[in-house]
Amino acid sequence: MNDSLLVSPLIGPNATVKTKVKCTLKAYNGQYVCAEGGGGREVVANRNEAAGWEIFTLYYAKDNKVALQANNGQYICAEGGGGREVVANRNIVSDWETFTLVDMGNNSVALQAWNGQYVCAEGGGGREIVANRNAIAGWETFRMNIIETISSVDSSLILVDIKSSTLL
Structure with a gap:
């Protein structure tokens, strides 16, 4: 893992639109966020080491919007658009699978759900x-470690507001 890669150039006003990276997220206590089973189940923060289930593909779009993909290809979802549990069992990205990435400095981020x-x-x-x-x-702050930048411009995933059919 490469701790020298910073989060800040990938978010904010100087962000590269539609960047795709592999990353890990660490909770306040230092444990890694994990999509149980590699996806298809709940998301927890109880791992001491980062391996496949703890590595996410993060898709960046404009306005600091992101989607997180688990190891099995399913997307992270805030059930109900927020207010409930976070799971990794969605096959497409819509409102509930889209988060606003908030740069907290020092490679730390917060994720804001649709609601x-x-x-x-x-x-x-x-x-x-x-x-x-x-x-x-x-407890709402996560340390992001970017393992690999897959592409600086990626058209394989474009986040779209389904209601208005506008790009996010």
Whole structure:
């Protein structure tokens, strides 16, 4: 893993649109976020090492919108658009599978669900991931480590607002 790659050039006003990277996310307690079974199940933050299930493909679009893909190819979803659990069992990206990436500095990020609530590692880690917090604090902050930049421009995934048919 390459700790020298920074998050900040990939998000914010100088971001490269539709960048795709492989990354890990660490919870407040230092444990890795994991899509159980490599996808198809719940998302937790209880792993001490990063291997396949703890590595995500992150698709960037404009306005800091992202989609996260689990090892099995399914996408991370904030059930109900937020306010509930986070799972990795969706085959397409729509509102509930799209997050706003908030740069917290020092390679730390927060993820905001469609309903405006933030993704949280319950207990700061060691438990499930939910999307039901109204503000960002320690448990809602994740350290992102970019393992590999797959492409600087990727047209294989374009995030679209289904209701208005506009690009995100």
